[in-house]
Amino acid sequence: MEVIRLDRVSLLRRTQEEFSYDLKKTILSFLEGRYRKVAKKLVLDRIDFVVNSGDKLGIIGANGSGKSTLLKVICGILQPTNGTVRVKGNIAPLIELGAGFDSEISVTDNIIFYGVLLGFAHDEMVERVPEILDFAELQDYALVPVKALSSGMTARLGFAIATDVQPDILILDEVLSVGDESFKNKCKQRMDKFWNENATILVVSHDLNFVKQSCHKAVWLDQGKIKFSGDAEEVVDYYLDSVNYS
DSSP: OEEEEEEEEEEEEEOHHHHTOOHHHHHHHHHTTOOOOOOEEEEEEEEEEEEETTOEEEEEOOTTSSHHHHHHHHHTSSOOSEEEEEEOSOEEEEOSTTTTOOTTSBHHHHHHHHHHHTTOOHHHHHHHHHHHHHHHTOGGGTTSBGGGSOHHHHHHHHHHHHHHSOOSEEEEESGGGSSOHHHHHHHHHHHHHHHHTTOEEEEEOSOHHHHHHHOSEEEEEETTEEEEEEEHHHHHHHHHHHHHHO
């Protein structure tokens, strides 16, 4: 069954230079006759692909190729400039450290809030709190606001919640690279469980061996375009041949 479909999805975004161009500078440049249109970059260019229920899809490519942006579009964090995105089922995105958390409220409240947003009952999430805290190794931080956590703690919390609630679709952006070796091993064991079940998983990773061994399919993004897609092993080999040749 089809759970994700992207049809000719494109995204224009302001450049980093323009993001840092504040209102005062904009007004001054306008008054002095130096105002110029906001520069935009085509980050995704006519992306088409389909993900079926139970697929494990790896997304690979060089830094800046649009991989993380693509995940954000699928999650609804970013709206495409053109094209359509269709998603069936609830998504647990693990894209950026702390994304989706309210930094002012406690770890416990964030666990409950996150789960409710994914469609789970409030009482069910309250029951899940001790197990999630235990996995994230944050039992002593249950009542601490998230803003007091280190980036590593925040990453552990996000991973623990997203993988405990068992969403229809799990989206991961290099999250297996966070934390110490002990926590990485815990993550791998939990992910192995997901891989053996019917969860649909999209993962951005620079670990090409992981993509080859763990994903059914892969997509290679290059400058916002799909360069190649298909069987994971074939896509990775094609990507490596291209990189080595250049």
